[in-house]
Amino acid sequence: MKKKIRIKLESFNSELLNTSCSQIIEKVKISKAKIVGPILFPTKKRIYCVLSSPHVNKDAREHFEIRIYKRILDIYLSKKDTIQSLLNIKLPSGVTTIIK
16 A cells, blocks of 8 residues: 655745755656646735825825745655655755645
């Protein structure tokens, strides 16, 4: 029976996220495990409205937004060597990973 590992990646920068997905895919292909993904999730946008001048002009406002990009990779293992190779990957600092 094969074990399944799910890797969830999140980042504010889509280019960093794509490069980290490609690094993981290369490592998994070397170990000859089956990989499904990357599965793209919808981009979440948070929009913040800030007053430019707090006392006089209530109509003068600035809008800022943060975009959060998400990807999921499913890896089906047959060997334990792939786990060690996945733990040794150096991902960029702007990418958060959750491994289940």
